[in-house]
Amino acid sequence: xxxxxxxxxxxxxEKRQSVAFWCNPISGHATLYWYQQILGxxxxxxxxxxxxxxxxxxxxxxxxxxxxxxxxxxSTLKIQPAKLEDSAVYLCASSLDPRAYEQYFGPGTRLTVx
Amino acid sequence: xxxxxxxxxxxxxxxxxxxxNCTYTDSSSTYLYWYKQEPGAGLQLLTYxxxxxxxxxDQRLTVLLNKKxxxxxxxxxxxxxxxxxxxxxxxxGGGFKTIFGAGTRLFVKA
Numbered sequence: 001x002x003x004x005x006x007x008x009x010x011x012x013x014e015k016r017q018s019v020a021f022w023c024n025p026i027s028g029h030a031t032l033y034w035y036q037q038i039l040g041x042x043x044x045x046x047x048x049x050x051x052x053x054x055x056x057x058x059x060x061x062x063x064x065x066x067x068x069x070x071x072x073x074x075s076t077l078k079i080q081p082a083k084l085e086d087s088a089v090y091l092c093a094s095s096l097d098p099r100a101y102e103q104y105f106g107p108g109t110r111l112t113v114x
Numbered sequence: 115x116x117x118x119x120x121x122x123x124x125x126x127x128x129x130x131x132x133x134x135n136c137t138y139t140d141s142s143s144t145y146l147y148w149y150k151q152e153p154g155a156g157l158q159l160l161t162y163x164x165x166x167x168x169x170x171x172d173q174r175l176t177v178l179l180n181k182k183x184x185x186x187x188x189x190x191x192x193x194x195x196x197x198x199x200x201x202x203x204x205x206x207g208g209g210f211k212t213i214f215g216a217g218t219r220l221f222v223k224a
């Protein structure tokens with residue numbers, strides 16, 4: 001079974017530029033999560049999708065971050081414009097449904113904003 | 115609000131046991147987890163315990179849960195150099211949201 005795929009693995013941009021990350025969850029997983037992991041901290045949930053609908057985006061900085069999950073499969077997370085404090089690893093995870101006890105994580109995208 | 119705390123570093127000798135501790139605040143937690151993260155990789159679920167259990171053993175891993183004190187621990191027996199990683203404690207509350215601690219970096223000395 002293929003795992004959660006993410007691209008790119010690394011991205012370096014200057015502040016005020018835009019960037020987009022892509023995630024392909026495990027086939028059949030209805031729930032998709034985007035987490036932000038700042039160096040030295042644990043992952044923090046940014047947004048959770050159930051199929052193509054948003055379940056929780058309470059911690060998403062909506063003035064600069066946006067995410068979509070068209071057709072309930074792949075998802076993209078965009079930052080526009082980026083700030084220095086957005087430097088982090090962005091992790092995508094998926095689960096069968098919101099009640100499933102296990103989330104499966106992708107390898108993450110390491111973003112550096114200079 | 116919900117919070118998960120754990121010590122930041124632990125250093126052990128190869129062959130010894132490692133014990134990583136964690137405290138959490140959400141009394142309505144349903145599942146408590148231990149994840150492992152190796153350099154450049156995502157999180158891997160090591161083990162989990164349901165909130166109505168007080169112990170779970172899985173090969174070299176033993177999880178102890180003290181629900182009264184909201185304390186969770188992970189014991190790794192016969193620690194190997196390959197166990198060097200960051201270990202995250204996490205709890206899932208009644209709203210199905212998972213809250214992670216900051217991670218404990220385990221160093222294993224040969």
